[in-house]
Amino acid sequence: MxxxxxxxxxxxxxxxxxxxxxxxxTYYYQVLDYEDAISFFESFLEVENxxxxxxxxxxxxxxxxxRIADSAEYMxxxxxxxxxxxxxxxxxxxxxxxxxxxxxxxxxxxxxxxxAPF
Numbered sequence: 662m663x664x665x666x667x668x669x670x671x672x673x674x675x676x677x678x679x680x681x682x683x684x685x686x687t688y689y690y691q692v693l694d695y696e697d698a699i700s701f702f703e704s705f706l707e708v709e710n711x712x713x714x715x716x717x718x719x720x721x722x723x724x725x726x727x728r729i730a731d732s733a734e735y736m737x738x739x740x741x742x743x744x745x746x747x748x749x750x751x752x753x754x755x756x757x758x759x760x761x762x763x764x765x766x767x768x769x770x771x772x773x774x775x776x777a778p779f
């Protein structure tokens with residue numbers, strides 16, 4: 662297990678440790694240590710429950726260790742977050758079209774397509 666000198670307890674609720682939970686979850690996800698990634702992402706998402714990237718990695722980590730049923734609990738929330746993000750991008754694109762920035766609007770619409778796979 663990776664040890665950082667500032668981390669004595671895994672799941673402290675202060676702001677700095679919340680960021681560490683996300684960073685360590687990402688690290689463990691990237692080195693394929695899904696069990697530790699799950700632990701850190703769960704702690705992070707208890708506080709910051711609308712982070713799309715972290716939730717996606719948490720779901721993938723659950724799948725990586727064969728805990729499909731656990732991933733399903735987060736999947737509905739994940740779908741909702743993706744739809745919300747896509748809607749925000751579409752709304753911003755519509756605004757840009759209204760002020761004559763059609764190329765920029767097209768870029769946002771393309772991003773929105775990536776957030777709306779469901």
